Amino acid sequence: MTNEANKVKLTREVLFEAIGSISEDMLLKSEQHLPKKEPTAKRITLLVSMAAAIFIVCGAIVFLGILNGPNRNIFLYPQEALSGGCYQESTSGAAKPNYSTSTSAASKKPTSQTNIENIFEWALVFNEIEEPPQGDRAYIPGYFEEKLTSDLLEKILPEKLHKGMINSAVAGFDGEGTLVNLTMRVAYLGYDGEIFINVSEDESILKDYIITDDEKISCFCNGIYFTCYNYSSDHYEIYEAEAEIHGLYYHFEIKSLYQNRTNAEKIMKLTMESFTTFETAPDLSLITPSYTPPYENYALPYESAKNDETFGKYLPEAMPEGFTDEGTRRYIDSNENYLSTLYTKGLNEISYKVTFYDEETMGRRFTNVSDEKNYDLNLYPIPRAETVPEELMEIVNNPIFSLDELTLNTVLKRAYYVEDAGDVSGPRINFSVILDNENGETIIIEIRSKGVDPQWLFDNLTKLL
Numbered sequence: 001m002t003n004e005a006n007k008v009k010l011t012r013e014v015l016f017e018a019i020g021s022i023s024e025d026m027l028l029k030s031e032q033h034l035p036k037k038e039p040t041a042k043r044i045t046l047l048v049s050m051a052a053a054i055f056i057v058c059g060a061i062v063f064l065g066i067l068n069g070p071n072r073n074i075f076l077y078p079q080e081a082l083s084g085g086c087y088q089e090s091t092s093g094a095a096k097p098n099y100s101t102s103t104s105a106a107s108k109k110p111t112s113q114t115n116i117e118n119i120f121e122w123a124l125v126f127n128e129i130e131e132p133p134q135g136d137r138a139y140i141p142g143y144f145e146e147k148l149t150s151d152l153l154e155k156i157l158p159e160k161l162h163k164g165m166i167n168s169a170v171a172g173f174d175g176e177g178t179l180v181n182l183t184m185r186v187a188y189l190g191y192d193g194e195i196f197i198n199v200s201e202d203e204s205i206l207k208d209y210i211i212t213d214d215e216k217i218s219c220f221c222n223g224i225y226f227t228c229y230n231y232s233s234d235h236y237e238i239y240e241a242e243a244e245i246h247g248l249y250y251h252f253e254i255k256s257l258y259q260n261r262t263n264a265e266k267i268m269k270l271t272m273e274s275f276t277t278f279e280t281a282p283d284l285s286l287i288t289p290s291y292t293p294p295y296e297n298y299a300l301p302y303e304s305a306k307n308d309e310t311f312g313k314y315l316p317e318a319m320p321e322g323f324t325d326e327g328t329r330r331y332i333d334s335n336e337n338y339l340s341t342l343y344t345k346g347l348n349e350i351s352y353k354v355t356f357y358d359e360e361t362m363g364r365r366f367t368n369v370s371d372e373k374n375y376d377l378n379l380y381p382i383p384r385a386e387t388v389p390e391e392l393m394e395i396v397n398n399p400i401f402s403l404d405e406l407t408l409n410t411v412l413k414r415a416y417y418v419e420d421a422g423d424v425s426g427p428r429i430n431f432s433v434i435l436d437n438e439n440g441e442t443i444i445i446e447i448r449s450k451g452v453d454p455q456w457l458f459d460n461l462t463k464l465l
Contacts (some may be wrong), residue, residue: 130212328340376413399433429448
């Protein structure tokens with residue numbers, strides 16, 4: 001038995017012996033000293049002795065509970081002590097247990113006389129996931145971002161983070177200038193990494209995780225339920241957590257080297273805990289863009305598209321005979337500016353996308369016609385994942401040629417045939433060409449086709465020269 005246990009046992013024995021002696025010896029001695037002819041005084045003394053015995057018994061119970069109980073502060077702060085803990089939530093949708101003794105526990109903040117860490121010790125419990133979640137957020141037309149000033153951020157947040165310093169905050173908007181999300185980067189003194197906090201009124205910021213276990217574990221702190229996840233990626237440990245707090249959705253994420261994972265978990269926990277003490281939600285209504293970039297996103301008839309001032313003249317005068325317009329679109333935002341169209345005839349199809357050429361993102365796919373290993377599909381039988389060298393995969397999949405170098409033979413070398421039941425047997429072709437406009441800007445035309453004559457593609461492109 002440990003010294004701690006011995007101490008508790010001895011304390012119990014001493015207390016119970018004291019209680020026993022009070023209930024017998026003290027009462028007997030008090031009776032011996034009472035005057036025989038003063039029954040009133042005897043009764044008063046008896047009542048005082050009984051009160052003392054009851055006081056010691058209650059004190060002993062409280063003392064033993066504080067000394068030996070797992071939640072010893074429950075006697076000092078009954079509501080706060082119940083405000084933290086972990087529970088296992090079944091993915092079948094079982095009801096969550098009610099940990100709170102107060103209806104306002106979700107927004108209750110500890111008073112200045114108490115401290116969260118002294119009241120209870122809640123733990124992060126991570127769900128292991130099978131693989132990292134794919135993608136970041138759903139596509140948002142016209143999405144753009146704007147950095148927030150520190151003064152504005154102070155107005156948005158109801159309080160400062162406990163020991164945390166926000167290095168930067170960025171607001172994301174859709175093309176109409178409506179706020180989509182707020183992303184904060186939080187750092188702590190003595191810790192090299194940062195934790196990213198994404199806040200939104202839309203639950204679409206929450207990710208779709210596939211966990212390894214049948215049941216999902218959730219943690220509970222100050223009336224808020226957190227679901228935490230952990231996975232490894234490229235020698236890093238990734239910790240993520242999600243919650244709904246005061247009607248807003250939160251996603252927390254921190255990336256750490258394996259040897260620093262303990263500190264990363266502490267930072268994660270401290271940051272999450274800080275948001276549970278906020279009495280109100282951040283006031284996202286204060287966030288408005290200082291400038292809304294141009295945004296256009298609309299469908300239009302093909303004949304109207306040919307009159308577009310920027311890209312219209314790069315479309316074919318007419319599509320192949322028998323093909324019908326399935327959709328022509330004009331799109332402009334802070335990141336993209338293009339005109340696209342799709343025509344079909346049964347299972348045959350042809351699509352054009354005309355936009356500005358970007359050397360930084362597209363330059364790796366540019367090739368000279370003389371460098372056939374970069375585009376000749378006759379060199380790489382299907383399945384190409386097994387025949388195309390890894391370093392050439394990107395350019396072979398979608399090469400870019402200068403239009404003034406393009407030949408019919410080049411187009412033919414991009415054609416391949418697939419004998420699929422229920423599909424057309426015509427040539428499948430994809431490639432892009434670049435040329436300069438009258439302003440010296442480089443235009444790129446991206447072409448994909450199935451069942452279209454290679455000669456038709458070549459003839460319509462060379463008309464632009």
